[in-house]
Amino acid sequence: MYKPRNIIIGVIAFLALIFFPVWSSLFTTGEAVGAEISLDTPMINAMENPKCVEDTEWMRANHMKLLADWKVEVVRNGNRIYVAEDGQKYLASLQNTCFECHSNYDEFCLKCHEYNNVSPTCWTCHVEPTVVEEGNK
Amino acid sequence: MENMSRRKFLKLGGAAAVGLGAAVVTKTADAAQIGGSYQKDSARMQAKNWGMVIDMSKFSEESFNACVEACHSFHNVPNIDTKKDEVKWIWKQTYEQLFLDETHEHLSAKYKDQEFMTICNHCQEPVCVRVCPTKATFKNDQGVILMDMHRCIGCRNCMAACPYGARSFNFKDPRPYIEEINPTYPTRMKGVVEKCNFCAERLALGQLPLCVELSNGAITFGDIDDPQSGVSKLIAENFTLQRRANLGTKPKVYYIV
Numbered sequence: 001m002y003k004p005r006n007i008i009i010g011v012i013a014f015l016a017l018i019f020f021p022v023w024s025s026l027f028t029t030g031e032a033v034g035a036e037i038s039l040d041t042p043m044i045n046a047m048e049n050p051k052c053v054e055d056t057e058w059m060r061a062n063h064m065k066l067l068a069d070w071k072v073e074v075v076r077n078g079n080r081i082y083v084a085e086d087g088q089k090y091l092a093s094l095q096n097t098c099f100e101c102h103s104n105y106d107e108f109c110l111k112c113h114e115y116n117n118v119s120p121t122c123w124t125c126h127v128e129p130t131v132v133e134e135g136n137k
Numbered sequence: 138m139e140n141m142s143r144r145k146f147l148k149l150g151g152a153a154a155v156g157l158g159a160a161v162v163t164k165t166a167d168a169a170q171i172g173g174s175y176q177k178d179s180a181r182m183q184a185k186n187w188g189m190v191i192d193m194s195k196f197s198e199e200s201f202n203a204c205v206e207a208c209h210s211f212h213n214v215p216n217i218d219t220k221k222d223e224v225k226w227i228w229k230q231t232y233e234q235l236f237l238d239e240t241h242e243h244l245s246a247k248y249k250d251q252e253f254m255t256i257c258n259h260c261q262e263p264v265c266v267r268v269c270p271t272k273a274t275f276k277n278d279q280g281v282i283l284m285d286m287h288r289c290i291g292c293r294n295c296m297a298a299c300p301y302g303a304r305s306f307n308f309k310d311p312r313p314y315i316e317e318i319n320p321t322y323p324t325r326m327k328g329v330v331e332k333c334n335f336c337a338e339r340l341a342l343g344q345l346p347l348c349v350e351l352s353n354g355a356i357t358f359g360d361i362d363d364p365q366s367g368v369s370k371l372i373a374e375n376f377t378l379q380r381r382a383n384l385g386t387k388p389k390v391y392y393i394v
Contacts, residue, residue, distance in 0.1 A: 079175035080341045085172065127213075
C-alpha cells in the first residue's frame with residue numbers, strides 16, 4: 001500500500017499547518033497590539049505632568065519587582081518611605097499610594113494582567129477599589 | 138601557550154572559576170533591590186521596646202467597646218459568630234481566665250468576674266516567633282511582634298505555642314464577614330493566622346495605637362526600656378500584673394487591677 005503521492009501531500013499539509021504562525025505573519029502588517037490600559041482617573045487627570053513613582057517605561061517593566069521590594073521593606077524593615085530616583089518621597093503602599101491615582105483596577109491592572117496571562121496573588125488580601133465599592137454597597 | 142604545563146593550566150582554570158563564582162554572587166546580590174532607596178518616616182514614633190499599661194479602674198464599658206469597634210473595623214477583622222471560626226485582635230476576658238495563676242477559690246467576686254481588655258502581649262521572649270517555621274512572625278526593631286502575612290503558611294504552630302490565645306486562624310475567606318472594608322488596610326485570606334500588631338502601621342507614621350487613643354486615658358503606651366516613660370513610671374508606682382508571668386514569656390502588657 002505504498003502511495004508516495006498521498007504521503008507527500010500529507011507531509012506538505014502537515015508542514016503548512018504547523019508553520020501557520022510563520023507564513024500567516026507574512027501577510028499581516030503592523031505590530032502586535034498590547035493591552036489597552038486606561039489612565040483616565042480623576043487623580044491622573046488632575047496632574048499637570050502625569051508621572052508615576054518612576055518613569056512609565058521603567059514601571060511597565062519593573063513594577064512587580066518594585067512592589068515585591070516595598071513588601072519586604074515595609075513589613076519586615078519598617079521602611080515605609082520610598083525615595084524615588086528623582087528624590088521624590090512616597091509612602092510605599094499598594095493600597096494607599098498606587099490606588100490613589102490608579103483607582104481603575106479593572107481598566108488598568110487587570111487589563112494588562114489578563115493580556116499577559118498572569119494572575120498575581122496580591123488581590124487575595126490587598127483590597128482593590130472595585131471590591132471596596134461593591135462590598136460596601 | 139604551547140609550553141603551558143598541566144599544573145599551570147589547572148591553576149589558571151581554578152582562578153577563573155573563583156572569579157566567575159564571585160561575579161555571579163555579586164550579580165545576584167545587586168539584583169536584590171531595584172529603583173530608589175528606602176527610609177523610615179521622620180514622624181515615626183520612637184521607642185526601643187514598646188509596652189502597655191492598662192489601668193482597669195479607669196476603663197469604662199463604652200470606651201472598651203469603642204476600642205474593639207475601632208480596631209476591628211480599621212484592620213478589616215471579620216465578624217464571625219461561631220467560636221471555632223472567630224477572629225479577634227482585641228477582646229474581653231474575666232480576671233479568672235486572664236490571671237489563672239493569681240486566683241484562688243475565695244477571691245472576691247468583684248475581681249473574679251471583672252472583665253479585662255485582652256490583646257496580644259507582644260512578649261519579650263515570644264514563643265510564637267521561635268516556633269514559626271517561615272519567620273512569618275517576627276519581632277521588629279521596636280519590640281513589636283509582627284506578622285508578615287506574605288510568608289504565613291497557616292501551619293498554626295504559633296497558635297499552639299501562644300499561651301494567651303492571642304492568635305486567630307482564618308478557617309474561611311474573611312471578606313464576606315467584613316461589614317465595611319477599610320480600603321487603606323489589607324484584609325487577610327483563608328488559611329493565615331492573624332493577631333494584634335500594636336498598630337505598627339500607625340506607629341510608623343507617628344500615631345498612637347487606636348485602643349490607646351480611644352481608652353480615655355485608661356491605656357498608657359510607651360517605652361518600657363526607658364525609665365522616664367509613662368509606662369515605666371506607672372509600673373514603678375503601682376502594683377501591676379502580667380498574664381502568666383511564670384511561663385517566662387515576659388509579656389509587655391501590664392494590668393493595674
